Amino acid sequence: MTANAPITQDLLTIPRKDGEGSLPNLIGMRREALGEALAGIGIPEKQIKMRVGQIWAWIYQKGVQSFDDMTNLSKDIRANLAQNFALTRPEIVTRQISTDGTRKYLLRINGGHEVEAVYIPESDRGTLCISSQVGCTLTCSFCHTGTQKLVRNLTAAEIIGQVLVARDDLEEWGKPAGDKRLLSNIVLMGMGEPLYNTDNVRDAMLIAMDNEGVALSRRRITLSTSGIVPEIIRAGDEIGCMLAISFHATTDEVRDTLVPINRKHKIAELLDACRNYPRLSNSERITFEYVMLKDVNDSDEDARRLVKLIAGIPAKINLIPFNPWPGAPYERSDWDRIETFADIVNKAGYASPVRTPRGEDIMAACGQLKSATERARKSAAQIAKEIEGL
Ligand code: SAH
Numbered sequence: 001m002t003a004n005a006p007i008t009q010d011l012l013t014i015p016r017k018d019g020e021g022s023l024p025n026l027i028g029m030r031r032e033a034l035g036e037a038l039a040g041i042g043i044p045e046k047q048i049k050m051r052v053g054q055i056w057a058w059i060y061q062k063g064v065q066s067f068d069d070m071t072n073l074s075k076d077i078r079a080n081l082a083q084n085f086a087l088t089r090p091e092i093v094t095r096q097i098s099t100d101g102t103r104k105y106l107l108r109i110n111g112g113h114e115v116e117a118v119y120i121p122e123s124d125r126g127t128l129c130i131s132s133q134v135g136c137t138l139t140c141s142f143c144h145t146g147t148q149k150l151v152r153n154l155t156a157a158e159i160i161g162q163v164l165v166a167r168d169d170l171e172e173w174g175k176p177a178g179d180k181r182l183l184s185n186i187v188l189m190g191m192g193e194p195l196y197n198t199d200n201v202r203d204a205m206l207i208a209m210d211n212e213g214v215a216l217s218r219r220r221i222t223l224s225t226s227g228i229v230p231e232i233i234r235a236g237d238e239i240g241c242m243l244a245i246s247f248h249a250t251t252d253e254v255r256d257t258l259v260p261i262n263r264k265h266k267i268a269e270l271l272d273a274c275r276n277y278p279r280l281s282n283s284e285r286i287t288f289e290y291v292m293l294k295d296v297n298d299s300d301e302d303a304r305r306l307v308k309l310i311a312g313i314p315a316k317i318n319l320i321p322f323n324p325w326p327g328a329p330y331e332r333s334d335w336d337r338i339e340t341f342a343d344i345v346n347k348a349g350y351a352s353p354v355r356t357p358r359g360e361d362i363m364a365a366c367g368q369l370k371s372a373t374e375r376a377r378k379s380a381a382q383i384a385k386e387i388e389g390l
């Protein structure tokens, strides 16, 4: 398994433009931390709550990128803030727009690492798929991200920063409450295992849910996990968002090979955690994601076992046709196989939409995300090998 590099202090602060040291980023701080930071630069105690509210609204409601634009703060306070803090978002390296409207962003974060975020417009919603790590320490055999060597957790600033960057790009700041949002939903289904970075994911999602900021309902945020059981329990208590499980197999034997974390947390243990997830009901169902891999997990017996296993859990089943990537060891199941599988699941009473691959032309679909730096490094290594072989 790939090691996960820790978040070091230098990743939490932003280098100053003049090269003289680095500054803490106000983006990504919870209200309490923001208050402490303001106290630290001499804002009087009795003003803190009001100042936090003002700065919060500028950052998360109006999307300003400079302290200078925070016009309801005095010039002195603005200068003091600019002297001591940064307001830094991930930087867009490339933006690709698919023929179906899907937008894929390659983002550069502190330290020069890169992650991807994907915006998927639909008729009734707009979903931003965000990353929680650079790469992933897990090595699910069908997932491109899992083959990436470099791994580090994203900071809360980098996680919520993906939302801010997408809103910049969609020009969606300062709209009156109640207006239809272009960015209405968040799914933590990009690069990384969110429950190996629970604290930062929690902080970022609590910011996303804060009513005086991005103001998304917790029902519009879905966290997808490969099944880190102890963290599922924490996520239920501390975040309270919707849960998706990357299930993908109906026996421990097959799941052990597809989703290696299953060797530690078996199917029965995972389903127990699902049964105990808070607020489960018909309107708050768990999504079971199931990638359709030809001749691996797509038989009628699999479909029948699947519905038996999840019996009693308010659930929907999301069938994902496998999205191929260069060198992948699997094939997508045939369409008639996927339909027959979906039929069995439907007849058992579960909604089972087949997820239409989006942004295929720009490699933006589930499991295809992998940063360009890694690709570049790999091809450099390959070139070296080729030269060696000459
Ligand atoms: N690490 C988390 C979230 C990111 S992956 C998790 O595993 O749940 C988001 C979803 O895409 C997961 O269900 C994952 O299993 C699925 N996925 C990964 N690679 C895929 C591929 N090549 N084709 C289709 N789905 C894939």
Ligand code: SF4
Residues within 6 Å of the ligand: 136, 137, 138, 139, 140, 143, 144, 145, 146, 147, 190, 191, 192, 193, 226, 246
């Ligand atoms: Fe990591 Fe999820 Fe990919 Fe598995 S499917 S390697 S947990 S990103």
